[in-house]
Amino acid sequence: MTFDALTRDQIQSLLDEQNAAYRTLQDAGLKLDLTRGKPSPEQLDLSNDLLALPGDDFVDASGIDTRNYGGLTGLLELREIFAPIMQVPVEQVVAGDNASLAMMHDSLVFALFHGTPDSERPWGQEDAVKFICPAPGYDRHFHLLEEYGIEMIPVALHDDGPDLATVRELVKDPEVKGMWLVPTYGNPTGSVVSEAVAAELAAMETAAPDFRILWDNAYAVHHLTEQQTKTADILGLCVASGHPNRPVIFASTSKITFAGSGVCFMGSSADNVAWYLSHLGKRTIGPDKVNQLRHSRWLRSTEGVHALMDRHRAILAPKFEAVAEILRTRLAEHGIASWTEPKGGYFVSLDVPDGTASRVIELAGAAGVAMTPAGAAFPYGDDPRDRNIRIAPSYPSPDELATAIEVLSTCVLIAAAEQSLAQ
Amino acid sequence: MTFDALTRDQIQSLLDEQNAAYRTLQDAGLKLDLTRGKPSPEQLDLSNDLLALPGDDFVDASGIDTRNYGGLTGLLELREIFAPIMQVPVEQVVAGDNASLAMMHDSLVFALFHGTPDSERPWGQEDAVKFICPAPGYDRHFHLLEEYGIEMIPVALHDDGPDLATVRELVKDPEVKGMWLVPTYGNPTGSVVSEAVAAELAAMETAAPDFRILWDNAYAVHHLTEQQTKTADILGLCVASGHPNRPVIFASTSKITFAGSGVCFMGSSADNVAWYLSHLGKRTIGPDKVNQLRHSRWLRSTEGVHALMDRHRAILAPKFEAVAEILRTRLAEHGIASWTEPKGGYFVSLDVPDGTASRVIELAGAAGVAMTPAGAAFPYGDDPRDRNIRIAPSYPSPDELATAIEVLSTCVLIAAAEQSLAQ
Numbered sequence: 064m065t066f067d068a069l070t071r072d073q074i075q076s077l078l079d080e081q082n083a084a085y086r087t088l089q090d091a092g093l094k095l096d097l098t099r100g101k102p103s104p105e106q107l108d109l110s111n112d113l114l115a116l117p118g119d120d121f122v123d124a125s126g127i128d129t130r131n132y133g134g135l136t137g138l139l140e141l142r143e144i145f146a147p148i149m150q151v152p153v154e155q156v157v158a159g160d161n162a163s164l165a166m167m168h169d170s171l172v173f174a175l176f177h178g179t180p181d182s183e184r185p186w187g188q189e190d191a192v193k194f195i196c197p198a199p200g201y202d203r204h205f206h207l208l209e210e211y212g213i214e215m216i217p218v219a220l221h222d223d224g225p226d227l228a229t230v231r232e233l234v235k236d237p238e239v240k241g242m243w244l245v246p247t248y249g250n251p252t253g254s255v256v257s258e259a260v261a262a263e264l265a266a267m268e269t270a271a272p273d274f275r276i277l278w279d280n281a282y283a284v285h286h287l288t289e290q291q292t293k294t295a296d297i298l299g300l301c302v303a304s305g306h307p308n309r310p311v312i313f314a315s316t317s318k319i320t321f322a323g324s325g326v327c328f329m330g331s332s333a334d335n336v337a338w339y340l341s342h343l344g345k346r347t348i349g350p351d352k353v354n355q356l357r358h359s360r361w362l363r364s365t366e367g368v369h370a371l372m373d374r375h376r377a378i379l380a381p382k383f384e385a386v387a388e389i390l391r392t393r394l395a396e397h398g399i400a401s402w403t404e405p406k407g408g409y410f411v412s413l414d415v416p417d418g419t420a421s422r423v424i425e426l427a428g429a430a431g432v433a434m435t436p437a438g439a440a441f442p443y444g445d446d447p448r449d450r451n452i453r454i455a456p457s458y459p460s461p462d463e464l465a466t467a468i469e470v471l472s473t474c475v476l477i478a479a480a481e482q483s484l485a486q
Numbered sequence: 487m488t489f490d491a492l493t494r495d496q497i498q499s500l501l502d503e504q505n506a507a508y509r510t511l512q513d514a515g516l517k518l519d520l521t522r523g524k525p526s527p528e529q530l531d532l533s534n535d536l537l538a539l540p541g542d543d544f545v546d547a548s549g550i551d552t553r554n555y556g557g558l559t560g561l562l563e564l565r566e567i568f569a570p571i572m573q574v575p576v577e578q579v580v581a582g583d584n585a586s587l588a589m590m591h592d593s594l595v596f597a598l599f600h601g602t603p604d605s606e607r608p609w610g611q612e613d614a615v616k617f618i619c620p621a622p623g624y625d626r627h628f629h630l631l632e633e634y635g636i637e638m639i640p641v642a643l644h645d646d647g648p649d650l651a652t653v654r655e656l657v658k659d660p661e662v663k664g665m666w667l668v669p670t671y672g673n674p675t676g677s678v679v680s681e682a683v684a685a686e687l688a689a690m691e692t693a694a695p696d697f698r699i700l701w702d703n704a705y706a707v708h709h710l711t712e713q714q715t716k717t718a719d720i721l722g723l724c725v726a727s728g729h730p731n732r733p734v735i736f737a738s739t740s741k742i743t744f745a746g747s748g749v750c751f752m753g754s755s756a757d758n759v760a761w762y763l764s765h766l767g768k769r770t771i772g773p774d775k776v777n778q779l780r781h782s783r784w785l786r787s788t789e790g791v792h793a794l795m796d797r798h799r800a801i802l803a804p805k806f807e808a809v810a811e812i813l814r815t816r817l818a819e820h821g822i823a824s825w826t827e828p829k830g831g832y833f834v835s836l837d838v839p840d841g842t843a844s845r846v847i848e849l850a851g852a853a854g855v856a857m858t859p860a861g862a863a864f865p866y867g868d869d870p871r872d873r874n875i876r877i878a879p880s881y882p883s884p885d886e887l888a889t890a891i892e893v894l895s896t897c898v899l900i901a902a903a904e905q906s907l908a909q
Contacts, residue, residue, distance in 0.1 A: 099555065107553040114776070115538045130530040130744040132522065160583050161774045168769040172595055176634060187610070203768075210768040211599060321553040324776035345626075345633040346591040351584045351774065353537070353747035 065398030066483055078480035081473050085430060088470050093431030095467040100250070100409035101458040102322055102375075109374050110320040116357040123359070129352035135340055137350050141326065141359040148283050148365060149312050150296045151330030157339065159350045163315035163327035167277060168207055170311055170329070173342040174240075174275070175211060180334045181273035181308055186240060195233055195242035197225040199412060199440030199451050201250040204243045204279070208442075213240075215442035220252060224260035234269040241275035247294045248282040251412040251440050251453040253405025261295030266304040276301075278312045282408040284372045285318060287380045290406055291369075298330070307332040316358060318409065319371060326350075326358050382456040386411050386468050393472035399479045402454075411454040412440075413471075419478040420449045426474035432467045488821030489906055501903035504896050508853060511893050516854030518890040523673070523832035524881040525745055525798075532797050533743040539780040546782070552775035558763055560773050564749065564782040571706050571788060572735050573719045574753030580762065582773045586738035586750035590700060591630055593734055593752070596765040597663075597698070598634060603757045604696035604731055609663060618656055618665035620648040622835060622863035622874050624673040627666045627702070631865075636663075638865035643675060647683035657692040664698035670717045671705040674835040674863050674876040676828025684718030689727040699724075701735045705831040707795045708741060710803045713829055714792075721753070730755040739781060741832065742794060749773075749781050805879040809834050809891050816895035822902045825877075834877040835863075836894075842901040843872045849897035855890045 066074065121129050124140045136142070137158025146153040159166055173179075175187040186192045192213045196205060197220040208215050216233060219226040225244070233239050244264075246256040256264075264276060278297050286292065297310040308331070316325035329339065362368050387404045390413070394400045402413040415423055421437040428434065435453045438446040454471070456464055489497065544552050547563045559565070560581025569576040582589055596602075598610040609615045615636045619628060620643040631638050639656060642649040648667070656662050667687075669679040679687075687699060701720050709715065720733040731754070739748035752762065785791050810827045813836070817823045825836040838846055844860040851857065858876045861869040877894070879887055 101555050104551065104554075107551070110553075111542070111544075114544055115541050118538050119534070121534075121537055128527065128530070128746075130533075130746050131527075132524050132740070132745040134746070162770040162772075165770045172599075176595075176598075203771075206768050210765065317555070321776060322555040323551075323553050323557070323772060324774045342633065345629050347585040347588045348626075349585075349746060351747045351777065353744060354774065354777065 065396070066479060067398065071484065074480050074483050078477060078484065081476045081480065084473050085426070085477060088430045088473065091431075093466065093470065095431060095459060095463050095470075096433045097455050097459070097467055097471075098433050098435045099458070100318070100455045102318055103378065103458050103460070105378050106375055106457070107321060109371060110361065113320060113357050113361050116360050117353065121353065121356065123352070123356050127352070129356045132348045134349045134352055135344050135347070138352055138355040138359060141355045142328070144359060144362055144365055144368060145314060145328050146330070148368065149280065149314055149328060149330045150294065151298050151312055155333055155336050156328055156330040157336060158355055159327045159329065160354070161317070161323065161325045161327065163279070163281070163313040163317070163329070164203055164207070166313055166327055166329045167204070167279065169343065169346070170277070170339065171207060171211055171213070173339065177342060179273045179275065179308070180338050183272070189238060191238045193236065193239045195225070195230060195239060196442045197242070197244060198442060199251050199453070200243060201245060201279070202435070202439045205442045217442050220249065220254055222254050224254065224256035224264075227260060227263050230264070231267055234267060234271070234274060237270035239269070240271050240273060241277060243277050243279065245279050245281060246297065247280060247292055248285060248405055248408025250281070250408065251410035253403045253408050253410065253412065255292050256295055258295045261297050262300050265297060265300035265306060265309065274309060276310045278310050280312060280314045281318070283314055284368055285409070286372065286376060286407045287383055288406045292406060298332070302332075308335050311335060318375075319368060320358060320361070324354065326355055379457060382461060382464055383411065385461060385465055386454060386456050389465060389468040389472060393469070394475060397476070397479070400475055409455060409457055411456060413452040413454055414450045415452060415475050416479050416482060417448045417450045419475075419482050420446060420452050422478040422481070423452060423471070423474045426477060427471055430470050430474070432470045434471070488819070489902060490821065494907065497903050497906050501900060501907065504899045504903065507896050508849070508900060511853045511896065514854075516889065516893065518854060518882060518886050518893075519856045520878050520882070520890055520894075521856050521858045522881070523741070523878045525741055526801065526881050526883070528801050529798055529880070530744060532794060533784065536743060536780050536784050539783050540776065544776065544779065546775070546779050550775070552779045555771045557772045557775050558767055558770070561775055561778040561782060564778045565751070567782060567785055567788050567791065568737060568751050569753070571791065572703065572737055572751060572753045573717065574721050574735055578756055578759050579751055579753040580759060581778055582750045582752065583777070584740070584746065584748050584750065586702070586704070586736040586740070586752070587626055587630070589736055589750055589752045590627070590702065592766065592769070593700070593762065594630060594634055594636070596762065600765060602696045602698065602731070603761050606695070612661060614661045616659065616662045618648070618653055618662060619865045620665070620667060620672075621865060622674055622876070623666060624668060624702070625858070625862045628865045640865050643672065643677055645677050647677065647679035647687075650683060650686050653687070654690055657690060657694070657697060660693035662692070663694050663696060664700060666700050666702065668702050668704060669720065670703060670715055671708060671828055671831025673704070673831065674833035676826045676831050676833065676835070678715050678829075679718055681718045684720050685723050688720060688723035688729060688732065697732060699733045701733050703735060703737045704741070706737055707791055708832070709795065709799060709830045710806055711829045715829060721755070731758050734758060741798075742791060743781060743784070747777065749778055802880060805884060805887055806834065808884060808888055809877060809879050812888060812891040812895060816892070817898060820899070820902070823898055832878060832880055834879060836875040836877055837873045838875060838898050839902050839905060840871045840873045842898075842905050843869060843875050845901040845904070846875060846894070846897045849900060850894055853893050853897070855893045857894070
């Protein structure tokens, strides 16, 4: 029965029951972690062949000795594998080291110090720089903006992308210089930006001539079902709309090969790439080309990437199904929570009764289940409704995961009952 | 005979002779490159064992699965190997990816945006930021400062370090926020900052409370003779003088293992390291830990690094000897040029008659020998005397190197004779 249909006494009795269960869980001395979207050891094992590559042959397909200096753009043979995934011509793809976050950071720093090819002045010389932040979103995106004093404007994120009416209004402000988007299987909601929404974002007039969409396609090939969602072709759409420099596209193999030792990619218009490389060339002589060679030898082709992702799916999909099953069993009947059942990506987004997310996370922590802090998926860590909880099912073993979600469900019920009784 | 002792006719006859030799060289269709301090393939081969490491065992000595996310500071077991070389306590050493230049870049960016722990405001909010640049120096250091609008003040570099009287005068200006130094076997002169000079730099009062010495110890263990010069202990000296936050020390394995796939290091005071990590953590979740593990397994210990460097020396020292021998044979008698015979590092610095370096490099280029552009070793690419030429002997084979230095010598003689006759 839903809470609404329960009497105070019935709620009190449910609370007592859950509190008793909670004390038992506390006594179990659990130590579980659902905080970060980390691949599990079993997933990492899939790419263990990398650990002995490239072996004797260190020369890439174009004849470059990968051991020596140079090659700022990254190895062509690796960029060829990922260009189709990024939907960017290979000449406009840069391959870097192990963190696409670093490429995002550097793109922002270069824009702040030097302006983009379309800027009238460096962003840092504007009175203010603002970014549209679809939320819930990726906490590290928001931390980057905060680090550099860029004002964040949260915008509601629907299943098919950010709220367009709000975005259209906001971009009338010339200080609004850009927006974040995780187009496919967004973190944490699993939302997918539709081709129609992407087309509007590509075409819309913006007061800032140097408006940028930072299109972090972190989960481009990270499907959880047979349905392999294709990311909207944001570069093609922007070119067609006469805004070729608008999108900057990022990807990485952090959740394809090794999170701690992958390769990352940035793709954009020819002008933007030339601009990026001109500044990057002051920072480094080139990326780790041996690791890039290692990756191209191991992945072999775009198809090789997809085949590897099928093996990840075989490990991950049952975990996501287990989360959904437990949440359904424990919470559905009470009508107090809703959650996503994403078709890809790394997260389940759980919404609990307004004002109780912090309490749920506090309770879970005290029972040994670490959750991402409440509000983390929102700019400035501020979830205005204090209701969103991000669940990262990938790292724990199936047993640990099941236990953690049971604990979490208990905590959701306790917090909801406490709140209901306090009213 | 020196040029001074020659008649005009004798100089003309020497010029004719060298021009004839030059035309023959031009006809040979050479394509040689002395521009960059790149390790030769033979040197890279020394570390080929890295190419199949770490193999099956991806867990570091402290139990970390290096394949996964995390570990911003870098692997302890690798930092332990390099801490003694950097003369910094291991807790104050950060290990990064394949480019120490990137760590220097990021340190500057963080100071510009946020200020250092000792800054009253971000450097970027000062009316001007100036850096002392001992010259000749490393061109990429200067390009970094130029990239971020930091004013460069060249200071003469002596055999034992920068000219102290000038430095002492300059640091009375609060806008002078720092200085570059390559303390050991400086690029390109091979100069070594003496303990006495380092002590003065550590102790001197500076108007800026946040004055920084960017101590790029790129050639710390890169000896060319039996005499293993020990770098001055800049951190110890600064601590003793009450300026613990003054030095920021950098190193890398670019010229120890693989230039295109090494690891790099940053070390400083505990405060500076905490500051650096706090900002770095917004840019990345961690460095490539598998590559760090690969390096710690292959190098094994600080002694392992020194043993490897002995093998580099066996390849490099004969090349430096050949350069000195040819320059001596071709140029010494004319008294028109001087050059360094460094005890370590990667470069020979050649000074030709004032006003002729550009002409020498132009002539060499037209004969198929690429040299670093004239002035490259000076801030803004401006060698006020147009006399300095940087020679990088490491990459070419011994035969190619000998040919290139013969060509260069011919060009030096031609340019000197032309100038002499034009006066």
